[in-house]
Amino acid sequence: MYMHYDTKMYKVFTVFNIIFVTLIGMLCILPMIHILAVAFSGKAAATANLINLWPVNFTADAFVETLTNRNFSHALAISVGRTLLGLAFFLFFTILTAYPLSKSEQDFKGKNIYLWFFVFTMFFSGGLVPTYILMTRLKLINSIFALVLPGALNVWSAILLINFFKGIPKELEESATIDGAGRFMTLLKIFLPLSLPSLATLSLFTMVGHWNSWFDGMIYNTKMENYPLATLLQIIVVQQDFSKITADPHDLADISNRTVKAAQIFIGAVPILLVYPFLQKYFVSGIVVGAVKG
Amino acid sequence: MLSCRKLLAASLAGAMLIAAAGCGGAGENPEAPEVALTEENSSLKNGHVFYDPPIQLNIARSVGPDAKFKPGQDVNKNDVTDWMLEEFGVKANYMWTTPTTDNAFYTKIMLSISAGEELPEFFSIPGAQAHELIDSGLMMPIDGLFEKHAGAKWKNAVAEVQDPWLAYTREGQVYAYPNFDYAYEHEDVMWIRDDWLEAAGMEAPKTLEDLRAVMDAFIHLDSSVTGFDKVYGFTAALQSNYTTWLGVNPVFGGFGAIPQIWMKDEAGDIVYGSTMPQIKTALAEFKDWIDKSYFPPEVGLMNEVAAYELFTSGRAGITMGATWCYDWPLQDVEKNVPGAKVGAYPIPNGPTGSFLQSGNGTHYQVVLFSKASKNPQVFFEITDYLYDNYAEPEKGSQFEYGFKDGFDYIVKDDGTVSYIEDDIPGGKASVLFFSAPMIPSQKIAIASYLAEGNEPETPAQIQKSVGWNQIFLDAARIVMSQKEYTVYDLFTGAPTPTMVEKLADLKAFEVSNFSNILYGKTGLDEGFDSWLSYWSSNGGVQITEEVRQWYKDAGGE
Numbered sequence: 001m002y003m004h005y006d007t008k009m010y011k012v013f014t015v016f017n018i019i020f021v022t023l024i025g026m027l028c029i030l031p032m033i034h035i036l037a038v039a040f041s042g043k044a045a046a047t048a049n050l051i052n053l054w055p056v057n058f059t060a061d062a063f064v065e066t067l068t069n070r071n072f073s074h075a076l077a078i079s080v081g082r083t084l085l086g087l088a089f090f091l092f093f094t095i096l097t098a099y100p101l102s103k104s105e106q107d108f109k110g111k112n113i114y115l116w117f118f119v120f121t122m123f124f125s126g127g128l129v130p131t132y133i134l135m136t137r138l139k140l141i142n143s144i145f146a147l148v149l150p151g152a153l154n155v156w157s158a159i160l161l162i163n164f165f166k167g168i169p170k171e172l173e174e175s176a177t178i179d180g181a182g183r184f185m186t187l188l189k190i191f192l193p194l195s196l197p198s199l200a201t202l203s204l205f206t207m208v209g210h211w212n213s214w215f216d217g218m219i220y221n222t223k224m225e226n227y228p229l230a231t232l233l234q235i236i237v238v239q240q241d242f243s244k245i246t247a248d249p250h251d252l253a254d255i256s257n258r259t260v261k262a263a264q265i266f267i268g269a270v271p272i273l274l275v276y277p278f279l280q281k282y283f284v285s286g287i288v289v290g291a292v293k294g
Numbered sequence: 295m296l297s298c299r300k301l302l303a304a305s306l307a308g309a310m311l312i313a314a315a316g317c318g319g320a321g322e323n324p325e326a327p328e329v330a331l332t333e334e335n336s337s338l339k340n341g342h343v344f345y346d347p348p349i350q351l352n353i354a355r356s357v358g359p360d361a362k363f364k365p366g367q368d369v370n371k372n373d374v375t376d377w378m379l380e381e382f383g384v385k386a387n388y389m390w391t392t393p394t395t396d397n398a399f400y401t402k403i404m405l406s407i408s409a410g411e412e413l414p415e416f417f418s419i420p421g422a423q424a425h426e427l428i429d430s431g432l433m434m435p436i437d438g439l440f441e442k443h444a445g446a447k448w449k450n451a452v453a454e455v456q457d458p459w460l461a462y463t464r465e466g467q468v469y470a471y472p473n474f475d476y477a478y479e480h481e482d483v484m485w486i487r488d489d490w491l492e493a494a495g496m497e498a499p500k501t502l503e504d505l506r507a508v509m510d511a512f513i514h515l516d517s518s519v520t521g522f523d524k525v526y527g528f529t530a531a532l533q534s535n536y537t538t539w540l541g542v543n544p545v546f547g548g549f550g551a552i553p554q555i556w557m558k559d560e561a562g563d564i565v566y567g568s569t570m571p572q573i574k575t576a577l578a579e580f581k582d583w584i585d586k587s588y589f590p591p592e593v594g595l596m597n598e599v600a601a602y603e604l605f606t607s608g609r610a611g612i613t614m615g616a617t618w619c620y621d622w623p624l625q626d627v628e629k630n631v632p633g634a635k636v637g638a639y640p641i642p643n644g645p646t647g648s649f650l651q652s653g654n655g656t657h658y659q660v661v662l663f664s665k666a667s668k669n670p671q672v673f674f675e676i677t678d679y680l681y682d683n684y685a686e687p688e689k690g691s692q693f694e695y696g697f698k699d700g701f702d703y704i705v706k707d708d709g710t711v712s713y714i715e716d717d718i719p720g721g722k723a724s725v726l727f728f729s730a731p732m733i734p735s736q737k738i739a740i741a742s743y744l745a746e747g748n749e750p751e752t753p754a755q756i757q758k759s760v761g762w763n764q765i766f767l768d769a770a771r772i773v774m775s776q777k778e779y780t781v782y783d784l785f786t787g788a789p790t791p792t793m794v795e796k797l798a799d800l801k802a803f804e805v806s807n808f809s810n811i812l813y814g815k816t817g818l819d820e821g822f823d824s825w826l827s828y829w830s831s832n833g834g835v836q837i838t839e840e841v842r843q844w845y846k847d848a849g850g851e
Contacts, residue, residue, distance in 0.1 A: 044629035048607035129408040134411055216397055219405060222390030224357060225368070235359065235393040256622065 032269070036247035038262035039043055046258040062263035071224070071232065079211060079229035080271065082147045087203055089101060089152040092200070098158045099187050102165035122155045135220055146220035149227065151209070157202045164198040165191055178258060203212040204275065211272045233268050336383075336393075343675045345383030351672060352387050353728070354403075358394035362719045364701070373701045374726055382679075384672055386728075389414060397423070407432065410825035413665035418473060418659045418729065421461065426464060427786030428469040434663040434670060435467035435666035440669050443674035448681040451733045455656045460788035460848045462660060471673075472657035473729050476737040480654035480774040481780055482544050482617045484622055484642065487611045488635040493519045498639040502548055502579075505612075505642045508590040512611040517674050521631060522609050527588035531601040532580075534566075534805045537652040539617045540601040542580070544651040547643015547779070549576040552652045553808075555783040556802075556841055561752075563786055568804055571827055574822040577789075577811050583810055592808045608634060612749055614641065617738070617769040618815040622692075625765075638769040640776055653782040661729055674727050680731035687753045694753045713760040741770030787848065790840035796833030 033053050038046050042057030049091075050056055090094035097118065105111050126134070131150065167189060176186045192199070197289055218229035300630040336343050354828055355369070361371060369388050378384045389412070392398040399421045401582055406413060413432065437459070442451075452458050462470035473479035474760055486498060486508075497504075509527025517523050530542045536553040537543045543552050551557070551572035559565045567573070581587040590604060591598070602623045604610040608631035615624070620636055627634045641649050663670045695711045696703040702725050704718045715722045740755050745767035750756045789797070804825060811821040828834075 042629075042637050044626035046607070047602070047626040049603040049622045050607055132405045133409040136411065219402060223368075224391055224393070230391075235395050238395040244659065258723060264578060 016150070019134075019289055022185060032266070034260045035266050039259055039266050041259055043259055046262070047256075059259075062257075062259035065087055065260055066263040071266075072229075074229055075229040076268075076271070078144070078226065082144055083207050083210040083272075084226055085144065086148045086151065087206055089148050089150065090154060090206045091158070091199070091203065093153040094158050094161060095192070095199075097153055098161035099191065100160045100163060101158070118153075118155045118158065132219060142223065142226055146215055147210075147213070150216070152207075154202075154206070157205070160202065161195070161198060164195055168194050172245040196282045200279045204279050207275055208272060229268050233264060235265060258285065297541075300345075300514060310400045323439075329638070335669075339381075342580075342679050343382060347384040348379060348385050349669055349672070350385045350387050350560075350671060351388050351415055352412065354388055354390050354392075354399075354417050355364045355374060355726075356394045356399040357391045358420070361724045361726060362721060364723045365495045367723070368409070368838045369726065372723065373698050373724070377698070378676065381488065382664050382672070382676060384676065397545060403427070411562075413664040413666060415659055416663045416670060416673050416728070418661050420658060421470070421472065421655075421660045421786070424470050424660045424662055428464060430568065430786065432665055433469050434472060434665045434667060435469055437506065437518075438584050438669070439469040439671055440468070443678050445678050445682055448678050448731075451681065451685070453733075454734045456782070457658065463848055470660035470662050473659045473661060474657045474732050474734050475654075476732060477656070477734040478738040478770075478773045479618065480539065480778075481777070482614045482616060482641060483619075483769045484544075484639045485615060485619060485637055486637055487627070488514060488637040490520070491637075496532050498637070499642045500640075501642050502644050506588070509583070509612065510586070513587055520608065524587075524609075525612045526590045526604065528583065529590060529596075529604040530613060531596050531598045532593050532799075533595055533597045538598055540598045540613055540618065540619070542614065542642040542684055544614055545579070545644065546573065546576045546644060547650030547652070548642070548648075548649065549573070549579070549779075550646045551576070551646070552781060555652050555781070556785040557781055558784070564838070564845055565836065566838065567648055569632055569826060569834070575820065577808060577822070578818050581812050581814065581818070585814075587691055588704075594812050606630060607678075617766060617773055620764070620765045620769065625681050629821045636765065636773055639766055640772050641779075648779060650779055650781050653780040655786070656734065667746075676727070677729055677731060680727060685731040685736075685754075687734050687757075688752055691753075696757060701725070737771045739772055741767050743773040745771035774812065784845060785841045790837060792833045792836040793842055797837065800829060800832060800837075803838075812826070 010034050027238055030053070034051070037053055037055045038051050039062050040055035040058055040060060045056035047276055100108055101111060102116055103111065114142075124197075125131070134148075135141060135146050140149070172190050172194070173186055176190050181189060212230050214228070214230035214234040217228040218234075219232075221227055336345050338344065342702070357369060361369075362476050363369070367373070367392055370386070374387045374507075378386055390402065392402050399409065399419055403413070403419065407430070419427070438459040444721070455472075456471060458474070459468045462468055462472070484498075490497065490512050491508070493515055494508070496508055496511055499508045501504040512527045513525060515525065517529070527540075529540075531538050531540050532542065536546065537555060550584070551567050551570035553568040553573055555567050556564055557567050559570060580589070584591065584593065590610070592600075596604075601613065602619075605613050605622055606626040613619075613624070620638065624636050628635060636798055641651065643649055652702050661673065663673070665826075683691065684693045684697075688819075690727075695705070696713070698706050700718065701723050702718075703713050705795070706717065712718070737758060737796070740750075740758050741762065744755070744759060744762070745749060745764075750759045807816075807821055807825045809830070810816045811818055
């Protein structure tokens with residue numbers, strides 16, 4: 001049955017495949033290594049762009065400066081907070097929206113009306129100004145909820161989840177019903193455990209989205225102390241026009257300090273990278289294959 | 295089942311809570327100002343105005359990464375705001391702050407206007423973005439306030455600037471106060487690797503001919519001298535902005551025209567610089583520089599960062615940039631390459647026998663005053679006080695060494711004054727006034743005075759010269775000696791209707807066309823002619839008419 005695994009051509013293919021995949025993997029990791037090398041380098045070498053993958057004039061000053069910067073650690077805490085809170089809101093609202101909408105029209109009268117009601121918002125939104133006015137009137141300015149509530153229900157994700165729920169064999173649900181489970185128990189004991197792969201994927205999208213989002217952090221906050229990390233990094237990374245500011249040489253060198261920028265970018269990326277390995281184990285498909293016999 | 299019901303109940307309760315939060319109504323404001331009075335409660339204290347009870351100013355500002363605060367202080371509560379409260383009875387309340395990047399302040403103010411929120415009483419915004427706000431009719435004319443409150447020192451400082459109000463005048467009334475910058479500090483000098491000059495046995499170039507000879511000598515220097523197999527004579531940013539801070543606009547100017555600004559031609563008419571015939575000759579020159587490898591081959595794609603990287607890594611010998619370019623970033627080459635030395639030199643004269651360079655403008659930001667502002671006069675009262683007492687302080691006066699002991703400087707135990715970050719407990723803080731009281735000529739005048747070997751004596755000279763080095767002083771002296779060659783962009787108004795519609799397209803064509811000429815993809819004559827005909831057939835003529843009309847209307851001569 002597995003005869004073709006032994007052929008010579010297959011082995012050659014495997015070797016090249018591994019080399020190819022390794023190269024792609026390298027492409028992904030090299031920028032991170034470069035950033036890390038810059039962060040550990042001397043300032044002059046960084047200004048001259050002399051650093052490739054290994055630090056020049058090794059120093060940890062940039063990391064010390066970043067980690068002892070209270071603004072930075074505060075922004076990091078806000079980002080972690082909004083990501084976790086955002087994830088909780090997202091899961092709660094998206095699951096509770098998707099579950100009923102995955103039922104048939106017989107089980108849920110008027111389901112299609114609700115569905116179109118949600119889908120409409122995917123294509124038409126109020127736009128920036130009305131959303132801003134809404135946040136102002138809700139008194140959410142300077143509140144972490146201004147960052148979390150607008151994305152609490154993501155219709156696109158809900159539709160994905162609806163389709164995933166629909167794909168779960170009806171027999172499993174029936175078996176639970178026979179054992180006396182109600183709607184919520186079926187959701188908790190049957191649907192959610194079986195949907196872990198898609199929930200993990202959607203959670204990852206949501207967390208990365210929250211982690212990277214900077215514009216809302218800027219417009220819904222009146223004080224920089226409330227900025228999440230992405231907004232802070234955006235300010236740091238965007239190139240200043242040096243002919244447009246009063247030139248105090250000390251400030252110029254500070255503002256353009258590439259090593260500190262690199263350290264901040266690196267530290268800013270690490271927490272979200274740490275999420276991946278923990279979610280990896282859920283990225284396995286075919287869980288329901290073989291659940292229904294006969 | 296029970297737990298599920300609880301869950302549902304909790305979620306419903308949550309939803310109601312959110313809805314309830316929305317019912318607050320727009321009118322009530324939990325942070326109502328404690329005091330909001332007008333000019334009537336003002337009296338005099340120490341010869342200047344004092345408000346008792348204090349008044350609150352509801353304002354806003356952008357805060358850049360260069361703004362530093364003492365531990366526990368922020369933009370609303372620091373030594374400067376405390377001083378304003380004690381000295382003037384003015385409570386500065388920054389309703390919101392934004393970063394300086396990405397037009398953040400503009401975005402926020404536009405959102406505020408759309409949402410019908412209270413506008414800041416006054417605020418600083420880049421001049422280019424001010425026009426739209428002025429034309430919205432929401433801003434207040436200020437010439438009366440300036441006339442009334444500005445004293446002699448302030449008026450003298452403004453008088454140094456040519457056409458200070460021109461851009462912000464509407465029907466004879468001025469709608470913005472420009473935050474004047476120091477003059478000349480962004481003007482270009484020529485930066486050369488002194489060690490290469492010495493190795494080549496040459497003098498600093500005084501003419502374009504000399505410059506070509508020096509560049510030629512530099513690229514033929516032995517790699518044992520330069521440390522690289524291949525080096526370039528000249529590095530510059532020629533990506534799209536030909537007047538940027540590490541560009542070649544003074545070389546263009548040596549031919550008698552500067553691209554991308556509005557200037558007068560020989561007949562005295564205002565024209566778009568890039569359409570002048572001198573530009574064609576200059577482009578031919580630069581093409582030659584690329585062909586001969588004086589320029590790096592990718593110069594047409596390089597921005598300022600790429601341009602200085604070549605210099606700071608030691609692979610280019612000459613560049614042209616502002617007075618501060620040695621302090622940052624060019625001096626890094628001395629750290630990266632053993633034996634490297636950088637010197638500042640005057641811009642060499644072009645074929646015209648002299649040169650021109652594009653000035654940076656007299657200001658970048660302007661202060662706008664909302665029509666709803668209750669106390670716009672406070673801005674003028676405090677700024678005038680600062681011009682009288684802070685801009686050029688007397689010996690022995692309150693501001694002799696800076697704003698405040700322990701804030702932006704420290705008097706040490708032995709009586710000496712230090713401005714060094716590490717000496718000041720809690721670090722050196724930024725002194726954030728509504729508008730810094732700038733005397734435009736002050737900085738470079740002091741620097742060129744010190745460049746002649748004078749010691750700093752007056753408090754202003756001592757304060758300003760902190761951290762200066764000899765090479766900056768040289769550069770300052772050079773820009774002072776060549777200041778009559780600076781030309782300013784004559785058009786400073788709001789984009790005209792045809793500009794809004796066509797200018798982006800014209801500029802894109804200009805840049806790609808010039809780059810084709812530089813790289814020999816199109817012939818010089820053919821390429822420049824096609825640019826001229828594109829300009830005149832795609833709105834350039836109308837734009838020129840509009841610019842001339844604006845200049846006439848605004849009262850330019």
